[in-house]
Amino acid sequence: MNEIKPLPHIAVMKPYVPGGKLHGQSGPAVMLASNENPFGPSPAAIEAARSVAGDVHIYPDPDYRELREAIAAAKGIADASRIATAAGSDEIIHLLTQCYAGPGDEVLFTEHAFSMYRVSASAHGAAPVTAPETDMTAGVNAILGAVTPRTKILFLANPNNPTGTMLPLEDLKALQDALPPHVLFVVDGAYSEYLGPDYEAALSDLVDRRGNTVMMRTFSKIYGLAALRLGWAYMPAEIAGIWQRIRGPFNVNALAAAAGIAAIRDDAFLARSREHNADWRALMTDRLNAMGLNVPVSHANFVLPDFGSPGRAAAAHQFLKDQGILVRAIGGYGLPSKLRITVGSAGDNERLLSALAAFTASR
Numbered sequence: 001m002n003e004i005k006p007l008p009h010i011a012v013m014k015p016y017v018p019g020g021k022l023h024g025q026s027g028p029a030v031m032l033a034s035n036e037n038p039f040g041p042s043p044a045a046i047e048a049a050r051s052v053a054g055d056v057h058i059y060p061d062p063d064y065r066e067l068r069e070a071i072a073a074a075k076g077i078a079d080a081s082r083i084a085t086a087a088g089s090d091e092i093i094h095l096l097t098q099c100y101a102g103p104g105d106e107v108l109f110t111e112h113a114f115s116m117y118r119v120s121a122s123a124h125g126a127a128p129v130t131a132p133e134t135d136m137t138a139g140v141n142a143i144l145g146a147v148t149p150r151t152k153i154l155f156l157a158n159p160n161n162p163t164g165t166m167l168p169l170e171d172l173k174a175l176q177d178a179l180p181p182h183v184l185f186v187v188d189g190a191y192s193e194y195l196g197p198d199y200e201a202a203l204s205d206l207v208d209r210r211g212n213t214v215m216m217r218t219f220s221k222i223y224g225l226a227a228l229r230l231g232w233a234y235m236p237a238e239i240a241g242i243w244q245r246i247r248g249p250f251n252v253n254a255l256a257a258a259a260g261i262a263a264i265r266d267d268a269f270l271a272r273s274r275e276h277n278a279d280w281r282a283l284m285t286d287r288l289n290a291m292g293l294n295v296p297v298s299h300a301n302f303v304l305p306d307f308g309s310p311g312r313a314a315a316a317h318q319f320l321k322d323q324g325i326l327v328r329a330i331g332g333y334g335l336p337s338k339l340r341i342t343v344g345s346a347g348d349n350e351r352l353l354s355a356l357a358a359f360t361a362s363r
């Protein structure tokens, strides 16, 4: 018997629950559980990853200069030295928490926030604290009311996953201005591309407005590179300096870096993905509402029908699964009567909608 024990806060923490895969299914599976791009990656990104595959015996450029400059150029950011890249935005959440919060500190997020904020706070020994939401949105006052002298980081996904709701820009600015100086404000723009370039630029502007804000982004959603694990953040120079101390020197793999450069330059692919999402999100919202499933307005690439009770949502989840359709149960987010459904390809969306029409007609 050995006596190897994890740190006490690690011993009690709960792991992240991913969207999952359908195993042992006959026929094509419809995967609408993880907010992936139904078009897949940009063909230019696949080609770029292929073109470096023969060189994977060589370490990547530890500065990721070309990648950071491509991101800066595509997103209108003047200073690429304040862009950091990472193995998915999950790594950004972890690294920022590692830098700024530990035992005795609090990490704040909203009641139904993306669950990695809690996982990361717990993993670093900080206390996760939630601000209450009304109608699945936490207002500025509710968030400020949950700030204490121990709060070190406020994570806010805007739009949020899994609710699809968001605060208007004016509220983000009000929040940013009112936060006490010891709180780092991290705005998670994982779904910001679905709102368009003006909104994306406005998030970058938030970082420039004050020294207390980091904006983080991912290549996993609209850019369709989830499996490559690539995220980026735009931050004040001082925080970028701290980041450089603790990140792994090669934290982004060379295939991801090459694919990311090509993906972020492919404006046509981005626009096509955004339009498809807006069209189908509206259509799915209407048709699910017509089934009585009460879908709130979503600003992201998923919708959130309400089945009226946890039991009916669980039955719908299983009914869909039995037909090879995987959507996300979100009881773990405190929303057990709802299911989160990614906007997929036209064919997959139709399959989902007809399956749910059959479900709602029978129970």
Ligand SMILES: Cc1ncc(COP(=O)(O)O)c(C=O)c1O
Pocket: 035, 087, 088, 089, 090, 091, 114, 157, 160, 161, 188, 190, 191, 217, 218, 219, 220, 226, 229, 230, 231
């Ligand atoms: C709001 C939000 N932030 C961050 C992530 C993490 O993305 P990734 O680690 O794939 O970049 C997700 C993924 O679902 C998300 O919904």
